[in-house]
Amino acid sequence: MPTHAHDQHNPLERERAHLAASREALRAMRRDAEALNIADVTANWVNAEVLQGEVEARIKALADLAGTPLFFGRLDYLHAPGTDLAEGAAGENFYIGRRHVHDADGDPMVIDWRAPVSQPFYRASKKDPMDLRLRRRFGYTGGQLTAYEDEHLTDPAEDEQHSKLLQAEIERPRVGPMRDIVATIQPEQDEIVRAGIGGTVCVQGAPGTGKTAVGLHRVAYLLYAHRERLARSGTLVIGPNRSFLHYIEQVLPALGELEVRQATVDDLVAHVEVRGADDAAAATVKGDARLAEVLRRAVWSHVRKPEEACVVVRGSRRWRVPAYEIEEIVDELLRRDIRYGAAREALPQRIAHAVLVRMEQAGEAPDDRVQDAVARNAAVKAVVKEVWPPVDPAKLVLRLLGDAEFLAEQAEGILTPEEQKTILWAKPARSVKSAKWSAADAVLIDEAADLVSRTHSLGHVVLDEAQDLSPMQYRAVGRRCSTGSATILGDIAQGTTPWSTDTWEEALAHLGKPGAAIEELTLGFRVPREVIAYASRLLPAIAPDLAEATSIRDAAGDFAIRRVPAAELDAAVIAACREALAKEGSIGLIAADARLPALRAALDAAGLAVLSPGEETSAEARLTLVPATLAKGLEYDYVVLDEPAAIVDGEPDERTGLRRLYVCLTRPVSGLTVVHAAGLPERLG
Template identity: 85%
Template sequence: MPSPAHPSPDDHPHPPHHPHNPSSTALHAERAHLAASRAALRAMRKDAENLNITDVTANWVNAEVLQGEIDARIKALADLSHTPLFFGRLDYLHAPGIDLAEGAAGESFYIGRRHVHDADGDPMVIDWRAPVSQPFYRASKKDPMDLELRRRFGYTGGELTAYEDEHLTGPAVTAPSGSPEEAHTSRLLQAEIERPRVGPMRDIVATIQPEQDEIVRAGIGGTVCVQGAPGTGKTAVGLHRVAYLLYAHRERLARAGTLVIGPNRSFLHYIEQVLPALGELEVKQATVDDLVAHVPVRATDEAAAAMIKGDARMAEVLRRAVRSHISVPEEPCVVVRGSRRWRVPAYELEELVRELTDRDIRYGAAREALPQRIAHAVLVRMEQAGEAPDDRVQDAVARHAAVKAVVKAAWPPVDPAKLVLRLLGDADFLAEQAEGILTPEEQKAILWTQPGSGKRAARSVKSAKWSAADTVLIDEAMDLIERTPSLGHVVLDEAQDLSPMQYRAVGRRCTTGSATILGDIAQGTTPWATGTWDEALAHLGKPGSAVEELTQGFRVPREVIAYASRLLPAIAPGLTEATSIRESAGDFAICRVEPDDLTAAALAACDDALKKEGSIGLIASEARIPLLRTALEAAGIACLAPGEETSAESRLTLVPATLAKGLEYDYVVLDEPAAIVDGEPDERTGLRRLYVCLTRPVSGLTVVHAAPLPEQLTDQRASPWTA
């Protein structure tokens, strides 16, 4: 059970004496172990730097590869002064892995972000992902997992200043106050959770909770979908799951690759330091738009057109369009070799084409197989004539001009971009391929027409003004022709906003691998937002995958999450309302002002927040962002754009509501909620966007408004804050 954290001697020169209080002697010993561990880490890095591979590699290519691996190892062994080398200690009753009946003596292990060993190879710090570290996250009084004691460490500026013990066996310990310590959340853990957020997202390796750890350590064989309410740590869980899988299955994932997919560049910039802090430097990050960037995007679809293009039915339209190029040969194929002529009749060529068509393999693979099938038919005739052709003869026949001519006519090459260009620009072709799939009205909505009609002209791939939805169609067509390479594991965050066709694009990248899907149905803000995770997983190609729900929040103050949850019945009635374990209710104020005072009130709220420690996010509708930026400049208040939070120029970020998803700030000033709702195509989407914005704060929220709030949020309380 937790005992009070021992503060720094500088903070409390005369701490109270108690038999169970952390002693200064013990704290000194822990600091000594930290110093020794850092020295060992420096020695490990020095050993890596001194490696000489001159006589090890056979050629310069191998030398380059090996040197790259050594450089990565050196970089991973960097000692980050403000990142604790270890954050916990486990005292086992028995040596792990030894039968309890043997009565083996217990051992102690320090748990940290990376493995550190001394000159003899003995571990000084154990990687948090190792099996022996698991009880740090899951052990309890009910199931101590053979632990006698779990110790957490507190740091200030990289210096070990406190520790806190939880005795998992034996009688309850009485705190100095005289009350039994039955709390499940330690004070150091609570302090770490509530520590101010400044700069990019940080790892949660010291605060992972049991339900999160189960997801993090789930096996690589299956896909896991995480439905997580705001502040439940689903993004951090997904990133730590990547780090764990790379530890447990490094060789496999090193070959196949790992990818983290986020909703936008600002979000990826915000999370980009988490994995490097855990020692993982090679994980790639991208948006869905990056994956399908086959042509430049220079246009935006209307919502109706984008929804149709994102519909899963378009996959069948494209499949038909690709296969519409196949035709049945009407003439025989005659191959001349020397003085002999070998004839394959048209009916036999037709059988070969129909056989490949019926197999429904990819267009490109079938096109490569057809000349070999024709060549085989020629070789059968050669053998019947008494010749003995070998594989070289078959390859030569397959490359014969007559065979190539048949293949080109019956199974011509297809360019994916040109195919989509024709599909969207040729009304007759679209009608033919979409018959029985899309209605005439739907076909008209996505069709490109000639200049003057108000829609884009489509004359060539290079000149066409492609939209983001068009690039997904091209990606689908490419996969129909040639298989998309599969990665070992893909993490897809903010997945609720993807269209079915986008899910298919992501699913193609992990057909032979697994995925971690992260999202919140209540935060879906696109017209095609996910209705259920079962539907999403089916489009992804992972039907029946496990869906885990996280409802215990760690980031959003409890009063704020309760307020935002008033919107759930309107935006996601089937979801469980989130709770918050944060002890502090947080600063929360609703301030109504006159319309002419709105901008001044928002700036006053920002100025008030800047007097406190931590980051500030001023979130507003797209329409009000230019006005607020001008007002901030006029007031001499520096501000950043989303993704620039690593800058030391300001702690204030001006955030368009459309980019707020996934971000977090200590204090949020929310400008005019009604404008955020009105900025979306429909009320439900607007309320979902507002729900996202309301749930970005870590310590406090101030809502400034002139227009009436949505009826779900109507609050008659007097505001504790005034402009």
């Protein structure tokens, strides 16, 4: 598989000319969009505003991102694909890139990677060439096209090998936020990316298998394939924390998608200000799915039996609906299994209808306006307030956590007395505003809010680092895609919360998506072979059912384990950081949270500029000090790992500690240096 560099006898100049022409065509497409005059097109100002917004979004989407290659591959077909398949293109050569670009005649110069005709770029092989004669990959340096590499898929004389340009792209030093992987997607990743919108997909992915990038590319693909549908219903990417969202936020714009909302689970359930924190025991009980039934009981416990008849006075007439009839209406609404608030809104209309029946029997001819007026009558309102009072979700949870008697009543047969005591506040709060709500409390309020009125469902939700969610958090996410689909991404071995999930089947059931397809990614592209093999020694202790990940990377990576006397630990860590800074790319110094103050002081004393997670690396500052608890989902070219024993000891139990260490060990792309004074965990010795 030859890789060609520049000389006058090869086609590189022609490819560069096509790149220049494609960039000019994209600029022309943007100029055309900017020149659109919509003054006389729309009937009213509302339509004009909407159309103007769409034009502005189109102009923004047509930006040529500096340093982002416009195309990264070329497909030469043996036969011309059908015109529908090739977006109206004729001929047999197609350039594959991040977005569609056409010339002045409308002929495609670059095909969007998501189009059907692009699929063989990711899927074709010697065994199944998919009608390709040649697949060409392009290499870029600083935004300039500098090399290409050809695979002749139908040539029996050419061996199938790993692409050198593909490897170089994977290993390219990382400075700044997460990159898209659109040029390096592998067949098993592509299958997940292009899976239909109808079903939920759960991706169990070992470190470095690209599961986060696969999830983001899947959103981009679905928006391409089902744009109108998802424009109406909406999409959402949910990440574990702000640092992580900041790290991934540039991926979708690079793929041409600017309008995807990103949030944490805490953002979704932000009904109250979170100012408090639970201990692990309380958070675990509050996160248990059984709390959903406790809350359901608590909400519906407000419905009371009517004691008196409802007497409606209209003019000189009095209309009486007896208590037993109101009770029948209430019972019928309870049987209907609708939201508490919807049933409460229906009750006055039902009582009013009973009055109208009496009016008709008396010879009157009331219409809908009369029914609405009766429903608003003070006597009807008083009955509704008494029988079906309004429920404020936050006040309900406030009462549940502050009133031992009310909690015991609602949790009887569900939570043990010890569990009830665990979640009861030691000092009940006086009001919703003064309460020191925890993150788990906010999820309970969200559950109660959904019992009162239905949560809006989106068309597609991507949930990353899903293994760390509690059952109640899964339910909160599931409500956001109850009528849509989801892509669930995670790794059981990286679960580091006391309530982290043990099986995806269990998690999917809480999410409301039982029976969803579970795909496993075990082929690593990011973590060097030696590093993933070393970290995988922990799997029997932390996730014995998972397959060990392998790496396609030929490079073993820089890998060193250094034991030093305790007094020299900080100095040895600083020396390892200096060694890493002598190389190209980003460096993450990962340490137990308790070790951060000492390391920050040592870094300052050494005069080394240091960033916090989420801050962008630059030529001036490439070293990030990362608390072990925030390392998940991040990646660095080189990692210096400080004192593994301290990371393990920083967690409430050994299994969680080893899982946290597994996460930290698997953050590097090119090299790992472990520096320790205390003994290593048994499996890593």
